[in-house]
Amino acid sequence: MDGHLNVKPSDVISEIDERVYGSFIEQLGRAVYTGVYQPNHPTADEDGFRKDVIEAVKKLNVPLIRYPGGNFLSQYRWEDGIGPKSERPTRLDIAWREIETNEFGLHEFMKWSKKVNAVPNMAVNLGTRGIEAAADLLEYCNFPKGTYLSDLRIKNGAEKPFAIKTWCLGNEMDGPWEIGMKDAEEYAKLANETAKAMKRVDDSIELVACGSSSMDNPTFGDWEETVLDHCYENIDYLSLHRYYGFYNDDDPTELDNLLGKNVDLDQFIKGVVAMCDAVKSKKKSKKTINLSFDEWNVWYHSNDADTKVEPWQVGPHLLEDVYNFEDALLVGSLLITLLKNSDRVKIACLAQLVNVIAPIMTDENGGVWLQSIFYPFMQVSKYGRGKALVPHVQTETYKSREFDNVAYLDTIATYNDQDKTVTIFAENKNQDETLNFSIDLDDLIIDEIIEATQFSGYDPKQDNKDGRMQIEKLTAVSNSDTKVNAKLNPLSWNMLRIKVK
């Protein structure tokens, strides 16, 4: 089968906002306790953070991390997580039915995120709390000194303000599972008033309002319209959340369908962009609302196991999906979709980062292991920087159970004019056939192929618990001055990095 990509350096979708490679740490399961934080672990540093986890996270080049939730957020009192650890209250986390010791809180997260070279995407509780707690938290974090809350931060060890720029106004407030769920009107009014108060405390911040927690929620659409209608001038981004699953392991055509979920993601993004722009037009506003895709991933493997977990434990084994090869292919394709929409998706968070539906797993009595999804995310996050180029693609398509037109060749190129490199990410979704991939770089003259890699050859159901998965060299590559040819294996994720003159 043949597939072709043509790109021009002047034909640009957008400068890629690096925050599109964000991730998420929720105080849930073992993300924090025995994940990020485990003072009795042999690799623990002076703050009790696992150094093996820090090293693995750094490899992902995640520039932004959302915290502290998630569903956890909607019942959390941020004040519980500050001050001397011995005085912090142990509480019920009624969102996940766990015990929260609060040993890890705001200051610990700020220290840890610095160690992994990321900035926070902080969230305020609009489930059980509201304007006052949100404004207080912002004052505590960002006000220099001289007030009760800013001086309290200093007393607690942070002389300099945290200067947190991006803030989420609650989490999934349309979800019936959420503590303090609200209808659209209630949420929209509360979010707007909270936004106004927060911007009075610090007008340099950016705010993300909750969109629907899923496109499948019955209020999807009406929710967005109401929230945008109330909050338009006081927010900067609207959020989207989407998780994908595979529900019929016995039917091989389901793999075709799973790998077509990028079509769903694309439709979701374009639909929400249209809603933002419709309200912009209605309001005759000069401002454009962009998107924060602040939760996305594959999530279904752990569903059954989670129903058997005993409640009221500290750091229970919850949401510990073990990802297989097909999940990695889907994650690669979803990343390409985010880049294709990088003109409007400015923030995105792979949910989550450690142990909980995560690319990085820990053994509390051992080391770290990397999931299949780690690899495509690492490559795109590291090399997919600069500009996203409009992909002019010729490819055959297939029809699956849910999608009429899934491209066998899913591809995008990014161009970094600082170091004059073009990086091409390409996935062959054909289960049986090699794809003869031809690339035309138009007026860019090739200096050298820096690197060509493939991630392929595994059974779709193979996981990486034994650490056998690796990125390999893609050998069947040739080039002329402006063109490259490569053979992409059936079911493969590939990357080509090209130095241009």
Ligand code: AHR
């Ligand atoms: O990421 C896991 C959960 O998924 C989050 O807590 C919640 O926001 C979403 O439903």
